[in-house]
Amino acid sequence: MTELYRAMIVTKAGGPEALTPIEMPVVDPGAGQLRVRVRAAGVGSTDLMLLAGKYRYAPKIPVVPGYEIAGTVDAIGPGVTGFTLGQRVAALTVYGGFAELVVREAEHFLPIPDGVTDVQAAGAILNYVTAWQMIHRVARVKAGETALVTGAAGGVGTAALQILRLAGVKAYGAASAKKHETVSKLGAIPIDYRAGRLDRLVRELEPRGVDCAFDAVGGANIGLCIRATKRGGTVVGYGFMGVKGTVATLGMFANLLVGARVRGRRGKFYGITMLYRKNPKPLREDLPKIFRLIAEKKLDPLVSATLPLGEARRAMEMLVGGSVEGKIVLTAV
DSSP: OOOEEEEEEEOSSOSGGGEEEEEEEOOOOOTTEEEEEEEEEEEOHHHHHHHTTOOTTSOSSSBOOOSEEEEEEEEEOTTOOSOOTTOEEEEEOSSOOSBSEEEEEGGGEEEOOTTOOHHHHHHHHHHHHHHHIIIIIISOOOTTOEEEESSTTSHHHHHHHHHHHHTTOEEEEEEOGGGHHHHHHTTOEEEEGGGSOHHHHHHHHOTTOEEEEEESSOTHHHHHHHHHEEEEEEEEEEOOTTOOSHHHHHHHHHIIIIIHHHTTOEEEEEOHHHHHHHOSHHHHHHHHHHHHHHHTTSOOOOEEEEEEGGGHHHHHHHHHHTOOOSEEEEEOO
């Protein structure tokens, strides 16, 4: 009898309702590959894009979502060295993580150290690497500077606030009023973006503007972030889940990359998968740093909910609802 494993698959473009449970045959890893038993998988906005059939780095539908996983090595393919059966590993899978098993090239997996749980690891890969690389590799922040983070109570936002605090940066977190307590606990000064124009709200607190801004929203928000940033400062855009339509997207990028320059700021776009596909070395350098800081209790991924794999649809519905602070993680049961 063929051995089977469970997964959640997207068979047609849509929203959370497009997720369907399925049983798939277990396959052996090929040359250079590992088979990993998934213990925890992160749930994020990129998965929503995949469900809608709009994520460029995933295969065409039908496809199993799941951008990041933590698990244990279940089988080792020919030619693979440096791994042992049962070893705890993590990977930026981009797709395929909403499953009990994942088979992928061994080069994508990194060890999870003692002191970091599976849930913490799965909650850190996408969000914390994104935040770390935007802050340290793109904006190159310095202690004593100031920063604005939009979507501050979300997955990347909460990671960015923690990392900025570690870097000695004074951070302002834009979020709805009901999420201000979370922003404050993470060491940032909350700003209610619904209370007025974001640039004006920021400049009431920092008259010269902040040194850098990290924007997850896009669209018209880019212009506000540019105006909230001082001349010579940096505006980093990422994610842009709030942007709909090709024309709007092109206009947003023009504003970020050209409009910022015209106004005397540096506008940059960051995409974790775009960078990882081009050069995996930065992620392989940065994720171990993040794991070490988690083990040392200097970083603590905010996980608002853990649900079993079979409730992936519910997890996506919670994400769509907009009430999630930090991360949702699916776990093996």
